Amino acid sequence: MASNAIYVEAINQAIIEEMERDQSVFIMGEDIRRSVYGATAGLLDQFGENRVLDTPLSENGFFGAAIGASLVGMRPIVETLTSFMWVAMDQLVSQAAKMRYMFGGQATLPVVYRATMFYGGGSAAHHSDRSYPMFMNMPGFKILVPATPRDAKGLLKTAIRDNDPCIAFEDGTLGGASGEVEEGDAALVPFGVADVPRSGTDVTVVAIAGAVPMALRSAEELEDEGVSVEVIDPRTLVPLDKDAILESVAKTGRLVVADPAHKVCSAASEIASIVSQEGFWDLQAPIMKVAAEQVHIPYTPVLERLVYPSSEKISDAVRATLED
Amino acid sequence: MENVSKEILVQMLERMWLIRHFEVRVMEVHSAGEFTGAAHPYIGEEAVAVGACAALKDTDYIAGNHRSHGHPLAKGGSVKRAMAELYGRVDGYCKGKGGSMHLADFSIGILGESGIVASSGPVAPGAALAAKCRGEDFVSMVFFGDGASNQGACHESMNLAALWQLPVIFLCENNQFAVTTSYHDSVSVEHISDRAAAYDMPGVLVDGQDAVAMYEATREAVARGRAGEGPTLIEALTYRYEEHSLGLGRVRRGEYRTQDQIDEWRERDPIDVLERTLTSQGILTQEECDAISKAKEAEVEEAVEFARNSPYPEPEELFDDMWADPIPAP
Ligand SMILES: Cc1ncc(C[n+]2csc(CCOP(=O)(O)OP(=O)(O)O)c2C)c(N)n1
Ligand SMILES: [Mg+2]
Numbered sequence: 001m002a003s004n005a006i007y008v009e010a011i012n013q014a015i016i017e018e019m020e021r022d023q024s025v026f027i028m029g030e031d032i033r034r035s036v037y038g039a040t041a042g043l044l045d046q047f048g049e050n051r052v053l054d055t056p057l058s059e060n061g062f063f064g065a066a067i068g069a070s071l072v073g074m075r076p077i078v079e080t081l082t083s084f085m086w087v088a089m090d091q092l093v094s095q096a097a098k099m100r101y102m103f104g105g106q107a108t109l110p111v112v113y114r115a116t117m118f119y120g121g122g123s124a125a126h127h128s129d130r131s132y133p134m135f136m137n138m139p140g141f142k143i144l145v146p147a148t149p150r151d152a153k154g155l156l157k158t159a160i161r162d163n164d165p166c167i168a169f170e171d172g173t174l175g176g177a178s179g180e181v182e183e184g185d186a187a188l189v190p191f192g193v194a195d196v197p198r199s200g201t202d203v204t205v206v207a208i209a210g211a212v213p214m215a216l217r218s219a220e221e222l223e224d225e226g227v228s229v230e231v232i233d234p235r236t237l238v239p240l241d242k243d244a245i246l247e248s249v250a251k252t253g254r255l256v257v258a259d260p261a262h263k264v265c266s267a268a269s270e271i272a273s274i275v276s277q278e279g280f281w282d283l284q285a286p287i288m289k290v291a292a293e294q295v296h297i298p299y300t301p302v303l304e305r306l307v308y309p310s311s312e313k314i315s316d317a318v319r320a321t322l323e324d
Numbered sequence: 325m326e327n328v329s330k331e332i333l334v335q336m337l338e339r340m341w342l343i344r345h346f347e348v349r350v351m352e353v354h355s356a357g358e359f360t361g362a363a364h365p366y367i368g369e370e371a372v373a374v375g376a377c378a379a380l381k382d383t384d385y386i387a388g389n390h391r392s393h394g395h396p397l398a399k400g401g402s403v404k405r406a407m408a409e410l411y412g413r414v415d416g417y418c419k420g421k422g423g424s425m426h427l428a429d430f431s432i433g434i435l436g437e438s439g440i441v442a443s444s445g446p447v448a449p450g451a452a453l454a455a456k457c458r459g460e461d462f463v464s465m466v467f468f469g470d471g472a473s474n475q476g477a478c479h480e481s482m483n484l485a486a487l488w489q490l491p492v493i494f495l496c497e498n499n500q501f502a503v504t505t506s507y508h509d510s511v512s513v514e515h516i517s518d519r520a521a522a523y524d525m526p527g528v529l530v531d532g533q534d535a536v537a538m539y540e541a542t543r544e545a546v547a548r549g550r551a552g553e554g555p556t557l558i559e560a561l562t563y564r565y566e567e568h569s570l571g572l573g574r575v576r577r578g579e580y581r582t583q584d585q586i587d588e589w590r591e592r593d594p595i596d597v598l599e600r601t602l603t604s605q606g607i608l609t610q611e612e613c614d615a616i617s618k619a620k621e622a623e624v625e626e627a628v629e630f631a632r633n634s635p636y637p638e639p640e641e642l643f644d645d646m647w648a649d650p651i652p653a654p
Contacts, residue, residue: 031503034578041577056474056510057441057502083440087475122361122412124423126439264654294654295643299361299423300412302636 010149011039014156028053029079064091070111082129097140118172128297130261143238144168147212149179154189171209192239200230203254211258217311253284254321263291288317340370341620363424366394368565371594373398375538385464387444392437407627413634442475452490463491463549471502486523491549499564504580517559532562563589
């Protein structure tokens with residue numbers, strides 16, 4: 001049964017459905033029992049204290065404890081904000097990412113880290129990280145970047161059932177976005193399959209997370225100028241549906257990548273690199289990257305808004321690919 | 325209260341009123357939408373930073389956390405520049421780039437407030453290490469919460485400071501909650517100060533509502549530091565009156581503390597406690613205390629006007645201050 005939900009509610013539904021389905025799923029994080037960030041509402045009442053744990057402020061500790069629990073058969077979900085992952089980098093990188101390979105495949109780590117990206121609201125440099133490119137650079141994580149309630153729910157459910165470490169980068173700028181979501185198995189969204197929320201013929205815009213609605217706005221504006229834009233949302237960055245991107249570029253010959261993370265060594269860079277190598281003969285214009293400026297996120301709104309992609313910046317980049 | 329000068333006592337009352345009025349005004353202008361982003365009120369905890377900083381000199385260092393307005397004001401920071409920073413203006417302490425959680429004034433030893441919990445922990449032993457290396461007698465102090473006391477960074481810092489006998493004061497502001505989590509549910513010992521034993525340094529539990537007690541305990545810790553006798557852990561037991569941060573009350577589900585508990589702590593308001601001490605000892609009259617409050621209220625109002633009239637940074641300033649030795653843009 002499909003129903004309407006906002007992004008955070010969709011995440012909440014995914015957690016509830018998977019905790020109902022599988023007793024080995026449990027969740028821990030800071031202040032989740034009182035659902036300070038909204039996605040864990042009602043869990044304590046339904047599942048009790050053993051499966052819904054408020055942790056001390058000890059990210060390296062409980063991120064790592066999730067790994068230990070997963071090694072012996074549990075399926076932990078850990079809630080955090082992207083910016084607090086830095087505290088736990090040792091456990092994430094030295095353990096979660098590397099353990100299975102180092103131990104010759106003996107270790108299985110079905111753990112999901114849910115990390116909200118709180119940017120764009122005057123939170124300053126310490127609370128505004130969009131850090132998925134750093135984790136793409138580290139082999140060992142499956143990386144989710146849902147842009148709709150449907151994908152936030154469906155990808156999270158798939159991640160909870162997946163047997164490898166997954167990081168769901170939940171975009172705080174989309175927290176109130178609403179859309180249709182399915183229930184149960186019908187809600188599952190597979191990894192590595194891009195979505196095409198808008199088809200077009202002139203220019204391909206690959207947009208990531210919060211950049212997806214910007215790209216769609218830009219596509220609408222450009223339609224009035226007679227430009228037909230195809231918008232592709234990869235939904236997962238690892239694995240990445242490069243075929244969908246290459247096929248689209250084969251049709252349009254032009255590529256813009258819109259990415260709210262810092263532009264250097266980014267998801268946008270990786271996509272541009274794949275297309276320049278594997279789609280080179282289809283390209284009719286240089287690839288354009290619209291990503292965050294290589295500077296920390298300033299507190300003051302007058303500077304902060306200059307840093308990120310916007311529909312205007314995306315439209316400008318699309319127009320640039322059409323200049324002769 | 326032996327050997328506490330009138331000058332110190334009056335200065336403490338002034339700074340506590342300054343912080344109180346600052347925070348009350350911040351709550352008003354924040355809810356009126358004059359600036360956005362998170363801000364963490366220090367109301368109810370004023371005696372902690374004020375008492376502790378009264379034992380420091382300008383040449384001593386402090387580092388702080390997200391509950392960030394009280395520490396710099398207690399150390400003698402500029403109320404105008406602090407307010408302008410919250411407003412995101414060029415005259416702010418960080419030219420609008422840091423905001424509420426990142427006030428800093430290096431000219432008077434304020435090495436910066438920090439939004440990531442416990443991230444200031446290692447900064448304090450680092451500054452103190454410089455004192456030891458150079459044979460100088462300054463000390464450094466780090467403010468951190470009961471929640472922060474559970475971070476590895478906190479424990480590693482304490483071990484370093486104790487191992488190297490550094491002049492550090494670890495000042496734990498135990499306001500009893502980390503957001504909604506009681507310290508009884510996050511700390512394995514009864515008192516956070518008990519943990520000092522693990523590092524073989526003195527640990528003292530102090531009434532954080534009593535500025536004089538805070539001053540005296542810190543003065544002793546500072547003297548030990550200056551004498552080369554190493555670090556001290558001070559746990560100040562206190563209480564935050566307001567929500568964890570401005571805006572949070574609307575998001576969370578369910579209560580985590582009772583109105584009775586809040587009322588009980590308000591009964592021992594730190595400003596009342598100090599004013600009672602001052603008036604009962606004949607140091608100030610109640611009228612003089614009230615005049616101090618009025619004067620500080622006016623100072624805060626001036627700061628609000630200053631902040632409102634300060635310009636926002638220009639777009640060209642976006643990339644300024646990234647590097648000390650600039651490099652070409654990527
Ligand atoms: C590493 C990290 N984890 C989580 C947070 C979110 N957070 C901000 S303040 C806070 C509670 C801090 O509690 P405490 O240290 O007791 O300080 P208090 O707010 O009570 O003054 C939390 C969980 C953060 N900023 N940094
Ligand atoms: Mg606390």
